Amino acid sequence: MKRLACHVLALMTLAAPTLAAEDLTVGFAIAKSGWMEAYDTPAATAAMIRIEEINAAGGLLGRQIKVVEADTRTDRAESAKAGLDVLDHGAEMMVVSCDYDFGAPAALVAEGEGINSFFLCAEDVKAGIQGVGPNSFSSSVLASVQGATMAEWAHARRNARTAYVLEDTFIEYNKGICTGFNWMFPQLDGAGIVGSDTFKNDDASIASQITRIKALPEQPDVIMLCSVMPGAAAAVRQLRAAGITSLILNGSAVDGSYWLEATPDLSGFVVPVQGSIYGDDPRAEVEMFNKAYEAKTGGRPASQYAYPGYVLIDLWAKAVERAGTVDGAAVTAELEKMQDEPTAFGPRSFSSELHHQNTALMQIIEITGGKPARVDEWRISEPVPLDVLMGR
Template sequence: MEINTTVALEVLDAGAEMVLVACDYDFGAPAALATISAGKIAIASCAADAKFGVQGVGPKAFTMSLATNGQGALLAEFATEQAGWDKVYIMKDTAIEYTKSLCDNFRKRWVELKGEDSIVGEDTWNGLNDNAIAGQISRIKAASSANFVMWCGFTNNGSMMRQVRSAGIDVPILASESMDGSHWIDAVPDLSNFYIAVYASIYGNDPEPRIADFMKKYEAKYKEPAKMGHVVTGYTAVEAWAHGAEKAGSLDPDAIKAAMETFSNEPLLTGGSTFTPELHINLNTPMLMMKATNGKFEPLGRRAAEKVDPPQF
């Protein structure tokens, strides 16, 4: 991760007042640590593991993502509302902290709602190292009572989904923001029965007017649609820092930090954001559920979890 630290130091030397760092604790933390050491605020647009913040990085680290505590709970609650989704097979990518904690938080809330016996199988793979998951696919097929799969995947999404569907596994697959994006869909052009929580639709059908307008402006400026919904969290990161600076009436990092820690449902592009001196990540920001049918994604509406357990450090 040396390149992340080097780039952070370069922009700080150039006079940056805030540094926007890479998503995920694993990738963004080195640059954030360098930024904080220089006395500036570091913001990740979509690091969702709660360790990215005060406890895991430092007092001037913030992230605009919904914590995996909230994402996992949201997905579990969504699943319980779907007819016939009674038995789950959980697939966890162990490559990064996000996917591990997403599955762990989904599992915790699902068990609260449906009981331990409703989990008919659990498996892992490493998305950075594994190109094939034949063994895992065989075990999913063997768990014939599973009527949906919770998929906590990070990379090689197209290859993994193609392998699963080609093996004849056609039960619903439930995923979250790390599976967002048009970059892998061509590998499974007729993808169906796939459900995902995202920050914004990239398909021109987002039901939130402000986000839909943002996406239109993005496409007009860059001459192509956004490839991932995370473009809105990048905008929101800058928006949040600007709100903090305005509230502080200053560019002083300590004053902006203190101002951002007073955010209570602060109106930002992705929804209301709340921070405290102890928690620099959102627990209840709504996400948009979408469903893919024959490769076409349709919005099912935004939602937040009814019950979210706070992070344990």
């Protein structure tokens, strides 16, 4: 009887079908409606491109990556609900909105479950350890790094020695750009900030600020404009209309040509970006991505904000493979070991203190005669310190 039972068991074992590994589920709790959709959709599309590449190459840990999505509607309360929704659908990692304020509620849901979250393109230091917890990351480049890059590049390449800082108080991102510039520029040989001012993004006029700039003994070499659309375009138009010819610097948020009709024949406007959308990036991988994005959507990326979505999936997948699991703490440990980890858009690093980029190789885009083009690249000489990032 015992031998018969063993024989039957053996036959059952041979006859049992081999079960395929279950899909690995990534949840996207992002804005599919509201104003944040313009930022989230390109980055999410880029993330999907990398997921498709990984699946085509055999998947992750022998599992295909499946995506579930929920709409935050660009609403903080809905963000938390979206996080819960994708968890209910089996999410083992969560991708959240580009902006800290709108992505954090969903990321906090992920943190409560001990799973990793990645902000699509957030550039506020709080979008990570400082504002969410130890399993939260962003692959994008901090706003303060963008400001510091503009300071050091303008000093070295355009002989800038005097600067006027004009800060739009609309969102924390703008403050971050100015923080980085204000930290770096005065450290540079012979450089100084000769004045500063603020304005609101929806101000119809910045005439009083322009009056104060024109009252200076000499026009500043550069104006550090820390702003986003639509206020940035309005400010640039008014500065040039007033006859101010200083080189105008800004952050990555104003990358793209979509707004240039508002400032005809603009020249002398410079921004740092993670990669060029204009077909002139020196890295072949960047243009390969631009073409893949065009094939998927029918158009090239409108700005550099698609790129961090691709990078975040790439880095997370590498960490998962090295950890051999999707467990949040194990993946976090592998991510924190990454120092100058190669990606298509430049090296990325994380540490146990910072889950953001406090230095990065940036491509420099300058607008001349209304046409943007890559003119240089720059990596700041030292990382932005954590106390500066935290505004201490």
